[in-house]
Amino acid sequence: MLTRPLFIGSEIYRASSYGRKHPLAIPRVSTAIDLSRAMGWLDHRSYLDSPMATPDQLARYHDRTYIDTVRRAEADQRLDPESRDRYNIGRLENPIFAEVFRRPATASGGSLMAGRLLAEHEGIIYNPAGGTHHGMPDRASGFCYFNDPVLGILTMLDGGLERVYYVDLDAHHGDGVEYGFADDDRVLTVSVHEAGRWPYTGKVEERAGGLARNLPVPIEFNDSELAYIVDEALMPLGRRFDADAVVIQCGADALADDPMSRLGLSNRALWAAVAELSTLAPRVLVLGGGGYNPWSVGRCWAGVWATLNGIDPDVPVTPDAEEVLRALTWTRRQGQNPPEHWFTTIADAPRPGHVRDDILRIVDTVME
Incomplete structure (x- = not known):
């Protein structure tokens, strides 16, 4: 058994960017690492440096020609039009940037490492750079070049x-x-996501021909509604499935402060969900995912790490943590005059609300 939760990270994310105008121009994993250290939640005993997945390791799921194309895109910093169209690389969504192979291969290497460790030991591992859940076997999709959750699960x-x-x-x-x-x-894959948002899949009746369950939720999805879904759907499904391991993709783009959705969660709601779901199996892998506001995603993911260690993140920030938060910048309009609590708190104010009939119907449908 692992003696403590482990945090997998890498310095590659500190200087790497998808490009100045891309939503992933912001620092995310490095902010979560820096905040976790500044709050006294992360020390060297719990931190592992992520290896970079090899082409052979990536080929456990991904097409070898596709892998070679991503490597060629990094080496040449360009692709011919045919390859660009075939593999969906070199467009605004999935640009060619300096580390276009090394960065996603490192995120995948972290999940592969976690998968190997969890196959051998009970325990908790956190890879916030992971969660690239849109990657397809033979093409990039939705900012995701490789699919580290699939690779990590296959390794287990x-x-x-x-x-x-x-x-x-x-x-x-x-x-x-x-x-x-x-x-x-x-x-068993279960996805809670905003209804009618890209990639426009995951309708409640869709089960992918197998075990999959989908809970497409309405805009302004609130903390009370996520708690209801956790208690009435995610936990019962997990208990029924009786898994050896649970993998939680903890994208922070469902938060109210994120620009890429119209949902309304506080980070407390995600922390509570992670705390409950992590009790379902003796082996737990928690991944990152979306999140496009540097303050909200950094604070959320640092709080996830605290939660996994049994620490309440709703505490005053340390001077060092406030310094980390005040050093962040964001070119979007919301970043030009950020509210003071983005600098001085880790925990958001709670965002409870009425559990709407749509939520009740969605839960009833997936539990049929």
């Missing part, structure tokens, strides 16, 4: 685990992971 299964429960809390449907395990009854 290859290592002898028999059942894995995957829960996706990102604002966008976890289509790539659902696709990856559509015909595999060893993996």
